[in-house]
Amino acid sequence: xxDRFALFSLMGREGALSKVHELIREVKVSRVMTSGPLTVSxxxxxSEVKELLRQQRISGCPVVEGDTLVGVVSLEDLIxxxxxxxxxxxxxxxxxxxxxxxxxxxxxxxxxxxxFESTGIGRMPVLDGRDxxxxxxxxxxxxxxLLRTLQGVYSEAEALQDRPQHFFEALESERTDLTLRYHVxxxxxxxxxxxxxxxxxxxxxxxxxxxxxxxVAIATYEAEINLIIHTDEGGFIHADVQPTExxxxxxxxxxxxxxxxxxxxxxxxxxxxxxxEMGFGAGMGLVNIKRCTDNMSIWSMVGVGTRIQMFFKVSxxxxxxxxxx
Amino acid sequence: MIVxxxxxxxxxxxxxxxxxxxxxxxxxxxxxxxxxxxxAAQAGDVWVTLQTHLNIVAVAALNEVACIIVAEGxxxxxxxxxxxxxxxxxxxxxxxxxxxxxxxxxxxGV
Numbered sequence: 199x200x201d202r203f204a205l206f207s208l209m210g211r212e213g214a215l216s217k218v219h220e221l222i223r224e225v226k227v228s229r230v231m232t233s234g235p236l237t238v239s240x241x242x243x244x245s246e247v248k249e250l251l252r253q254q255r256i257s258g259c260p261v262v263e264g265d266t267l268v269g270v271v272s273l274e275d276l277i278x279x280x281x282x283x284x285x286x287x288x289x290x291x292x293x294x295x296x297x298x299x300x301x302x303x304x305x306x307x308x309x310x311x312x313x314f315e316s317t318g319i320g321r322m323p324v325l326d327g328r329d330x331x332x333x334x335x336x337x338x339x340x341x342x343x344l345l346r347t348l349q350g351v352y353s354e355a356e357a358l359q360d361r362p363q364h365f366f367e368a369l370e371s372e373r374t375d376l377t378l379r380y381h382v383x384x385x386x387x388x389x390x391x392x393x394x395x396x397x398x399x400x401x402x403x404x405x406x407x408x409x410x411x412x413x414v415a416i417a418t419y420e421a422e423i424n425l426i427i428h429t430d431e432g433g434f435i436h437a438d439v440q441p442t443e444x445x446x447x448x449x450x451x452x453x454x455x456x457x458x459x460x461x462x463x464x465x466x467x468x469x470x471x472x473x474x475e476m477g478f479g480a481g482m483g484l485v486n487i488k489r490c491t492d493n494m495s496i497w498s499m500v501g502v503g504t505r506i507q508m509f510f511k512v513s514x515x516x517x518x519x520x521x522x523x
Numbered sequence: 524m525i526v527x528x529x530x531x532x533x534x535x536x537x538x539x540x541x542x543x544x545x546x547x548x549x550x551x552x553x554x555x556x557x558x559x560x561x562x563a564a565q566a567g568d569v570w571v572t573l574q575t576h577l578n579i580v581a582v583a584a585l586n587e588v589a590c591i592i593v594a595e596g597x598x599x600x601x602x603x604x605x606x607x608x609x610x611x612x613x614x615x616x617x618x619x620x621x622x623x624x625x626x627x628x629x630x631x632g633v
Contacts (some may be wrong), residue, residue, distance in 0.1 A: 209559050215625075226531055229544075304531070310546065388602070391581025395610075398585065408566075408587075415585045477574045482558035489562065 212237070217305040220256065226301040226326040227310050231324045231333035232344045237262045240290035244279040246280035247271055247289055262324040265330040267323050269293035278468050295509050301335050306341070310335055337482055362405035365443040365517040369404060376404070376439040382425040382448075387476065390426050393435045394419040398448070402441070410516035417508050421448035427473055430455070430506075441517075444510040462488070462496075519522040524548045524633065525607030526590050526613055529569065531630050533617060533624070539604045549591045551633045553625055557582050562589055569633055571617075571624055575599045577594065580606045580614075590614070594621040 237260050238247055251257065251273060251277045258272035268290075275292040279285055284292075301310040301322040310322065314337050324333040361367040369376070378400055380393035398415035399520070418435065425433040425448060433450025438479040455461050469479025487494055494509045527544040530537060537544070541606055545594050549567030557576050566587035572579065575597050583591050590613035593599055599614060607614050617624045 224525065224528060225545075251563050257578055259629070350542070360592060388577050395581065411588065412566065412585075418584050419561060419581070420558065435579055476576055476578065477555050477557040477572075478578075480556035480558040482556070485560045486558055 231335040233333040235334035245285040267331045269295035365405045378437040407516045413490040415484045417487045446508045449505045451503040455498040535615040538614040539607035583612045585608045
């Protein structure tokens, strides 16, 4: 990392600022608060409060009767009780119960922040729509949520900067040729899409634009699922990546497609009812592949196997990291 | 609009991907056929479906949809949720039928 300030300017309004902005204006108190806070009953003694605050290392807590908030007892109230040697008196004699300052679960964090600012208090009980106590929010909770959001944005931007800005920029040679190979097992639905995801990841890592990576991934996914559903024992996916073109080949040793033309009709599928129930077998696989590729060809022979070649031309726009949307 | 606004306005339950709720939403798409989703859903779409098995995560991740909303309160199996966390895919649950879920999404401007 050369210059961390440059990084922040790179994130600009679209990055850190807008995320923080969203957090403060749009995120509700309920997402940031601590739910199910410790509470005491108004009839508990101040001595019990002293033990609770000491053991839990907190500086105050809400006082509730059932679900209803009736007051807040703080360290200050406890000191008051200590000074007057009234530790055996009930909480309700010392707690704050007038003009309680509270936050609402559904209000934006921004509103809660304003109330902290204007009142100078350190914590607020949080009430739901029916005025029941559901949590407690502190300035610390808001700071923590802000820092977490910033950290997320920061690592995103860092990952972005570590990536090359131009396809293949990071790999220099007279003739660069990257080969990726994956074995796909028949019936392995649990890992369906893994090979496609890995190819996509590899492309992004060497600087492909998101659009290029996405169209290669979608076509490869369909071919991968075909290997899982329609083959005898699965097959192989082989991606050959060059700076100006990408060739992905899916190949299997059987059973082969009897009528290739029919197989390419939108909506035609030989998938079993079980497979269809999972949402596959829409008869759109090969149609999707055709749409995402610049050229594709299918070779198949019953009893021998099938080979689908998917060809992608890397357009100048797609070669740039920030290619046109 | 971000995913979190949809969670709040529709009262959805976040089943996976709670750390990514500030993701931007661009539009929406409804289908239970995965190939249709692959073909027609756009990056940033909210995908409303009844499918809950593992492969919806791969489809969502490859297609870069903003989030998956599983309608009718359907139960999502734990392996799907684990995979979703791992791939940073947001899965939300709506107790309403698809028709009403989508109606509310459209009404709020998705």
